[in-house]
């Protein structure tokens with residue numbers, strides 16, 4: 001791989017452009033991915049925030065769900081924010097009837113978990129291994145992680161307030177997921193971590 005990895009952003013639905021910009025800021029080349037063959041041309045993949053039920057239906061319609069599952073299972077590094085976190089979860093709660101995911105991370109994620117209380121809010125989040133203090137994390141109808149299986153590791157928790165302790169960032173090998181949206185706050189640390197993971201440096 002060259003010093004500048006090529007990272008795809010799954011461009012079926014969601015905040016694709018914001019992730020592409022954040023990846024470029026973090027030192028990667030970003031490309032949109034819509035077709036199975038485009039998956040073979042990337043060193044890593046971001047699944048953006050958006051709406052996981054729509055993303056799932058579009059992935060089925062574009063015949064992307066199986067190719068995504070295969071590539072992720074074969075070790076393609078991937079990072080999902082919010083709806084993307086749901087897509088990377090092996091198990092979901094409060095999905096719509098029949099809702100499927102790409103999977104890969106041994107965790108159970110509850111859809112719209114924070115959204116039941118309030119649609120969108122900010123809270124400080126500490127992420128293990130990321131220096132520079134807590135994230136001012138933005139949550140938009142966000143999931144939280146109910147439980148993390150033996151293969152995955154909880155990396156980040158809400159550090160203050162009535163949701164303190166909730167798991168909102170998880171890693172399993174080359175897979176990373178956050179409930180919040182670093183792509184919209186201009187804090188490139190999560191994208192830098194992911195770029196380092198893609199390069200094999202983290």
Ligand SMILES: NC(=O)CC[C@H](N)C(=O)O
Nearest residue numbers: 049050051052082083141
């Ligand atoms: N901001 C988001 O990505 C929201 C996720 C959305 N609630 C879902 O279920 O997919």
